[in-house]
Amino acid sequence: MLGYYMLGYYIDLAWRSLRRSPGLTVLMVLAIGFGVAASMTTYSVFRAVSGDPIPWKSSQLFVPQIDAWGPSSRDSNGEPPDALTYTDAMALVHAHRAKLQSAMYRISPSLVPGQAGQHPINVSGHAVYGEFFPMLDVPFLYGSGWSADDDAHQAPVVVISGELNQKLFDGANSVGRSLSMDGKDYRVVGVMDSWNPQPRFYDLASSANFNAIGESVFIPFERGIAAGIYNSGNTNCHEPRTGPGFIGLQQSSCVWISYMALLDSSAAVSQYRQYLDGYAREQQRAGRFHWAPNNLLRDVPAVLDHQGVVPSDTRISLLVALGLLVVCLVNTVGLMLAKFLRRSGEIGVRRALGAPRRALYAQFLMEAGMIGAAGGALGLLLTGVGVMSVGWVFRPEIAALARLDWSLLGITMVLAVGVTLLAGVYPTFRAARVQPAWQLKSN
Amino acid sequence: MDILPIFSALRRHKITALLVILEVALTCAIVCNAVFLITQRIDRIHMLSGVAEHELIDIQISPISATTDSVPRMNEDLAALRQIPGVTAVASSNQLPLGGSSWNAGIKIARDQKESTLNATTYYGENMLETLGTQLVAGRSLLHDDFYDFDAVVKAGSTSDTKNMPKVAVVTQAMADRLWPGVSPLGKELFMGDNIPITVVGVVAHLVRPSFSDNAVAEYSMAFPIRMAAGRYVIRTAPENRERVLAAALAKLKQLDPKRVVLKKQTWDQVREKFFQNDRAMAGLLLGVCVALLVVTALGIVGLGSFWVAQRRRQIGVRRALGATRRHILRYFQTENFLLATIGIVLGMAMAYGVNLLLMVHYELPRLPMMYLPMGAVVLWLIGQAAVLGPALRAAAVPPVVATRSV
Numbered sequence: 001m002l003g004y005y006m007l008g009y010y011i012d013l014a015w016r017s018l019r020r021s022p023g024l025t026v027l028m029v030l031a032i033g034f035g036v037a038a039s040m041t042t043y044s045v046f047r048a049v050s051g052d053p054i055p056w057k058s059s060q061l062f063v064p065q066i067d068a069w070g071p072s073s074r075d076s077n078g079e080p081p082d083a084l085t086y087t088d089a090m091a092l093v094h095a096h097r098a099k100l101q102s103a104m105y106r107i108s109p110s111l112v113p114g115q116a117g118q119h120p121i122n123v124s125g126h127a128v129y130g131e132f133f134p135m136l137d138v139p140f141l142y143g144s145g146w147s148a149d150d151d152a153h154q155a156p157v158v159v160i161s162g163e164l165n166q167k168l169f170d171g172a173n174s175v176g177r178s179l180s181m182d183g184k185d186y187r188v189v190g191v192m193d194s195w196n197p198q199p200r201f202y203d204l205a206s207s208a209n210f211n212a213i214g215e216s217v218f219i220p221f222e223r224g225i226a227a228g229i230y231n232s233g234n235t236n237c238h239e240p241r242t243g244p245g246f247i248g249l250q251q252s253s254c255v256w257i258s259y260m261a262l263l264d265s266s267a268a269v270s271q272y273r274q275y276l277d278g279y280a281r282e283q284q285r286a287g288r289f290h291w292a293p294n295n296l297l298r299d300v301p302a303v304l305d306h307q308g309v310v311p312s313d314t315r316i317s318l319l320v321a322l323g324l325l326v327v328c329l330v331n332t333v334g335l336m337l338a339k340f341l342r343r344s345g346e347i348g349v350r351r352a353l354g355a356p357r358r359a360l361y362a363q364f365l366m367e368a369g370m371i372g373a374a375g376g377a378l379g380l381l382l383t384g385v386g387v388m389s390v391g392w393v394f395r396p397e398i399a400a401l402a403r404l405d406w407s408l409l410g411i412t413m414v415l416a417v418g419v420t421l422l423a424g425v426y427p428t429f430r431a432a433r434v435q436p437a438w439q440l441k442s443n
Numbered sequence: 444m445d446i447l448p449i450f451s452a453l454r455r456h457k458i459t460a461l462l463v464i465l466e467v468a469l470t471c472a473i474v475c476n477a478v479f480l481i482t483q484r485i486d487r488i489h490m491l492s493g494v495a496e497h498e499l500i501d502i503q504i505s506p507i508s509a510t511t512d513s514v515p516r517m518n519e520d521l522a523a524l525r526q527i528p529g530v531t532a533v534a535s536s537n538q539l540p541l542g543g544s545s546w547n548a549g550i551k552i553a554r555d556q557k558e559s560t561l562n563a564t565t566y567y568g569e570n571m572l573e574t575l576g577t578q579l580v581a582g583r584s585l586l587h588d589d590f591y592d593f594d595a596v597v598k599a600g601s602t603s604d605t606k607n608m609p610k611v612a613v614v615t616q617a618m619a620d621r622l623w624p625g626v627s628p629l630g631k632e633l634f635m636g637d638n639i640p641i642t643v644v645g646v647v648a649h650l651v652r653p654s655f656s657d658n659a660v661a662e663y664s665m666a667f668p669i670r671m672a673a674g675r676y677v678i679r680t681a682p683e684n685r686e687r688v689l690a691a692a693l694a695k696l697k698q699l700d701p702k703r704v705v706l707k708k709q710t711w712d713q714v715r716e717k718f719f720q721n722d723r724a725m726a727g728l729l730l731g732v733c734v735a736l737l738v739v740t741a742l743g744i745v746g747l748g749s750f751w752v753a754q755r756r757r758q759i760g761v762r763r764a765l766g767a768t769r770r771h772i773l774r775y776f777q778t779e780n781f782l783l784a785t786i787g788i789v790l791g792m793a794m795a796y797g798v799n800l801l802l803m804v805h806y807e808l809p810r811l812p813m814m815y816l817p818m819g820a821v822v823l824w825l826i827g828q829a830a831v832l833g834p835a836l837r838a839a840a841v842p843p844v845v846a847t848r849s850v
Binding site: 028030031034035038041042045072110120121122244314315316317320321323324327328330334335338339342389390426430 | 458463466505557704706727740749750802
């Protein structure tokens with residue numbers, strides 16, 4: 001009861017004190033607001049480009065790499081190619097050693113809408129296996145992915161994005177309807193809810209890291225191969241191809257297929273590693289590889305880190321913004337010291353009248369907290385402006401990610417109050433040490 | 444101005460003086476490095492491209508289904524595009540400078556060399572260099588008789604049939620300087636993957652790659668005599684005709700084959716703008732942080748300056764009563780700020796250097812040029828003086844009569 005009463009009293013005292021020196025108060029609030037806003041704006045960009053796209057599962061999703069090129073093409077780290085050859089990808093698919101797995105390659109077929117009068121459009125997507133959808137927890141609006149049976153029979157089925165469904169079928173449940181891609185008919189089996197993970201972690205080897213627009217179509221891998229839908233992602237070759245066209249690419253040692261496997265325990269991971277090494281040794285015995293196995297099996301966070309998906313200058317600007325926050329802290333310490341020590345007389349009187357040091361701590365920290373809250377409010381406003389201008393100047397694929405959301409607002413406020421309280425600790429300590437007798441005498 | 448009294452006064456305010464010094468030092472260190480980062484971005488944004496900047500148009504189309512007659516179709520398209528009034532040159536290419544996705548190859552300068560000397564981008568397309576507007580500085584450009592069709596080259600590659608493979612190339616000056624420093628590159632041979640030699644017949648002054656992150660390799664480009672029907676047309680025309688020519692070209696292409704999809708239609712200025720958009724944004728972000736930093740520092744100096752003036756009202760009054768002029772008081776506070784700022788700047792320079800070393804190790808940044816340090820110093824001195832002016836003027840306005848009052 002007493003505590004509650006005193007709290008109100010401290011708020012009142014703090015308010016009076018802040019009003020007594022409005023200049024200094026405004027300076028502090030401005031400094032904290034500016035500092036916090038600049039840091040948070042930079043942080044929002046950083047968060048946008050470094051976020052884990054699938055945090056609940058990323059450490060169970062693995063990308064295998066098999067060295068199909070040998071020592072002559074390795075870089076100084078001995079890194080094998082970042083994608084697979086068709087031969088190796090098919091071997092992994094057929095061995096099926098993971099709980100869920102999918103080989104995949106990027107496609108961009110031309111799509112002719114069913115209705116007359118609409119122009120053909122170019123769409124982007126991936127050719128994948130049916131296990132791709134449950135493995136990556138792809139959300140569906142209607143229907144679902146396809147079965148292993150569909151994979152085996154090269155079924156002409158397609159999963160489309162909600163946006164494409166809106167465009168082609170006006171958002172109605174289109175499961176069972178058909179559309180024409182590269183001159184062939186496909187039956188819609190599923191419509192995805194909005195799904196555009198950033199970065200596009202399932203195929204970093206082949207896709208631009210950040211994409212403003214999600215992918216529109218997914219078709220069965222074997223269907224894509226059979227229908228000759230060409231790879232539209234990266235193709236890297238170590239030696240000239242032996243034959244022309246898509247068939248030539250499949251027979252070549254070029255790498256162009258991405259692969260992902262779900263391994264849910266450390267035992268499963270080590271078993272998979274053993275399997276990969278066993279496979280490479282087998283290839284060595286068969287005379288296809290002339291080198292010892294050099295495989296890699298990284299989980300998604302490790303792949304993101306290795307690929308350097310986070311632009312290094314974003315990290316640097318975050319450092320600069322942190323520096324700014326430190327300067328704000330130092331600045332606030334100085335200003336608060338000035339503010340609190342200016343009231344030595346008042347402190348002396350309160351101490352002489354019997355206020356314990358604890359009470360002074362409570363009073364001054366309350367004042368610091370109020371300054372912090374005001375700075376935070378200004379910071380929120382400026383962060384909003386900052387994030388909006390990020391959307392204005394950055395490329396849309398990054399700008400779309402830098403968003404103002406509740407967590408960002410929350411962090412801004414907590415940071416502002418936290419930093420100010422931290423800055424208030426030393427000035428409060430100094431203020432509480434004021435000797436009452438000396439102050440009373442000098443007045 | 445006697446500075447000893449200032450020091451003895453500051454000794455009574457150790458902590459606050461230290462805070463000002465620390466703030467100035469941190470600001471100096473951060474601003475020096477941030478401004479350096481900004482100028483690097485700006486240099487990148489203004490990089491020489493080597494092409495006729497405001498005269499190019501890029502059109503990308505894709506056929507609806509795989510066609511077998513892609514080369515005749517391309518020739519038909521090119522002939523039609525050339526007919527459009529105002530068009531000075533047309534080429535079909537595999538890629539565009541600063542266009543994003545690129546075709547690259549490892550380049551070796553000797554037969555049986557194990558590792559590539561460098562990685563360069565390869566531009567294909569007849570008349571491509573002329574259309575882009577590159578400037579030939581030595582040798583000759585690629586001629587009609589040098590060219591082979593892409594499909595024929597791929598087929599030749601699979602059968603090691605050297606007859607149908609390109610034999611010459613044009614490289615950039617930057618690439619030639621890196622491969623054969625100090626020697627004329629004309630007549631030199633280079634190798635790509637296999638051991639078939641390609642002779643350098645010409646050198647262009649500049650030609651930037653479609654994409655790169657390291658500026659040092661931005662101009663490792665070469666042009667190859669390969670005819671390619673990739674559905675990407677580059678059109679050159681006078682800057683004022685671009686909009687009209689683009690519209691006419693699209694209409695013409697549509698008329699020749701209505702079953703095609705236009706993937707991209709843009710002027711090269713738009714391509715360039717998009718390529719450097721993130722660099723511009725990053726420079727803007729850093730600039731914003733720098734301004735915020737300087738503002739915060741200035742606010743801090745104003746605040747502490749006011750505090751000191753308020754605390755020393757009595758002493759100021761005494762000094763005025765003993766004959767000090769307003770100017771003396773003003774100078775006192777200005778000198779005090781100058782001293783604190785100088786200590787902070789010296790400390791800040793050392794920190795700037797340290798931060799730069801750290802960034803060099805972790806982020807492969809170049810060394811901070813020395814000229815940034817004095818520039819940072821001048822900026823901070825000016826900001827310090829500007830910030831302290833208000834409090835100092837208030838101090839100078841304190842009347843001598845204050846000395847006679849008891850509180």
